[in-house]
Amino acid sequence: xxxxxxxxxxxxxxxxxxxxxxxxxxxxxxxxxxxxxxxxxxxxxxxxxxxxxxxxxxxxxxxxxxxxxxxxxxxxxxxxxxxxxxxxxxxxxxxxxxxxxxxxxxxxxx
Amino acid sequence: xxxxxxxxxxxxxxxxxxxxxxxxxxxxxxxxxxxxxxxxxxxxxxxxxxxxxxxxxxxxxxxxxxxxxxxxxxxxxxxxxxxxxxxxxxxxxxxxxxxxxxxxxxxxxxxxxxx
Numbered sequence: 001x002x003x004x005x006x007x008x009x010x011x012x013x014x015x016x017x018x019x020x021x022x023x024x025x026x027x028x029x030x031x032x033x034x035x036x037x038x039x040x041x042x043x044x045x046x047x048x049x050x051x052x053x054x055x056x057x058x059x060x061x062x063x064x065x066x067x068x069x070x071x072x073x074x075x076x077x078x079x080x081x082x083x084x085x086x087x088x089x090x091x092x093x094x095x096x097x098x099x100x101x102x103x104x105x106x107x108x109x110x
Numbered sequence: 111x112x113x114x115x116x117x118x119x120x121x122x123x124x125x126x127x128x129x130x131x132x133x134x135x136x137x138x139x140x141x142x143x144x145x146x147x148x149x150x151x152x153x154x155x156x157x158x159x160x161x162x163x164x165x166x167x168x169x170x171x172x173x174x175x176x177x178x179x180x181x182x183x184x185x186x187x188x189x190x191x192x193x194x195x196x197x198x199x200x201x202x203x204x205x206x207x208x209x210x211x212x213x214x215x216x217x218x219x220x221x222x223x224x225x
Binding site for chain 2: 030031033035041042043044045048086088090097098100101102103
């Protein structure tokens with residue numbers, strides 16, 4: 001099945017800083033999503049983005065499907081951005097399961 | 111708007127006991143999933159369903175059974191709990207009709223400890 005790798009594994013930011021999280025996947029995808037898991041364990045879908053660019057407030061994401069990577073940008077980070085960010089991808093062709101990366105743990109300090 | 115609801119939220123089991131986790135979604139989604147989350151391993155798919163009456167194995171199905179008798183419900187059963195099944199379990203659903211219908215919505219998680 002498809003392999004999903006995320007980097008960096010850990011990230012500490014000063015409040016107000018910007019960051020870029022990366023997700024590499026091993027095969028062509030028809031489904032690529034970014035999730036945020038807050039410190040209480042709740043998983044929230046941020047973007048459904050198998051290709052192209054989307055923006056939602058201070059967050060934006062870009063997927064370059066031909067080069068098999070996706071980037072999540074966080075601008076002007078806030079302490080509420082802390083948590084773990086997961087990338088999840090599903091390969092093309094028939095029904096395949098969605099595979100999650102092991103996440104990037106982000107800590108934003110005041 | 112409840113979305114995806116899991117019960118129970120917390121449970122402690124003794125080794126060998128059985129239990130069922132219930133997942134309910136009110137979004138009329140076709141696809142439902144059970145994941146487990148363990149430290150350093152992300153989320154791993156246990157079982158999934160692509161519609162009422164269907165189930166299929168995921169990455170880590172051993173020791174678990176599932177049923178989808180009604181479209182809105184997806185049950186996860188542990189027949190004989192083992193300490194290795196101590197984990198946080200997440201139920202999820204998606205419309206499954208392509209495009210943004212692939213967006214996955216998660217429940218709040220169920221913390222299970224097997225002693």
